[in-house]
Amino acid sequence: MRIVEQEYISRSVKYMTLSHRWGDTNRAQLTISNYSNFKQGISKEHLPKTFFDAMEMARRLGIFYLWIDCLCIIQDSLADWDRESSNIADIYTGSWCNLAATCAVDDSQSLHVERNPPEIEGCIIRDSVGEPFKVEGNDDGARAWDGYVKNAPLMSRAWVFQEVSSAPRTLHFGRDQMYWQCSTQKACESSPSELNMSRKRYQPERIPLVESFQGPPGWAQIVHQYSSCQLTFPIKDKLVALSGIARKYGAEMDYLAGLWEPDVLLQLPWKLNNPQDPSARPTEYQAPSWSWTSINSEI
16 A cells, blocks of 8 residues: 555546545554655554555455555645645546445444444345245435434534545445435435335425525535535635535636626625524634635524
């Protein structure tokens, strides 16, 4: 295992990416001082469990290149961060498949968890004439997705929201099983064809009334979801992480710090879900005060 500079890799090569939560004491970080050593090799002892499992998974899938942010961006170089952070959305867009450590609290935990196979596989029984058929224990796809993916600790991170939004497909390692997400469907091991996302048997999810917020189709939901995510350094990262998502929704010349120029006047009225949040307004400049990106709270 070693880092490889981009200039030595063909542009057509397949690679995978990893979405993860950093640990408090991340042992594996690319720095100016260890750059040369990491090009020669990285020992297993230097890799947190999440990284090692992701590398093994990529190998098993026949992919020999894996992009991990803290191993592919020089962490103590502001110049490298400024250059690479604006390309992260494109990196995940080009990924063959994104691996998400969805149930892991931090990098010290494994991608894999102990599970009960019959709960995933369902049970095979035979009818009166001896023909086997499968009975699945749970077809409540919407509740399973919300509980094990959407509301998982990993998905509360704004950078991860950008990564998963950009990747063509993501394999989530959930607490109960693996989940699949792409632009056309959601699936899991117990429902490999497609998750049943119908909520008819349950109370409908309460979604904020964001339809009146103008912009490209789907942007209102991006505003709601992204504003509810967390950033360790919102002052410098809030606009950078969002800009990668914005490139998929419209022309750069029309984009204005979270709003869109063609109907910007209709987007200026926005409000906090919790107006009493004392930490919503940062003390330092983060974004123009007329934009919802100037606030660190759910819109």
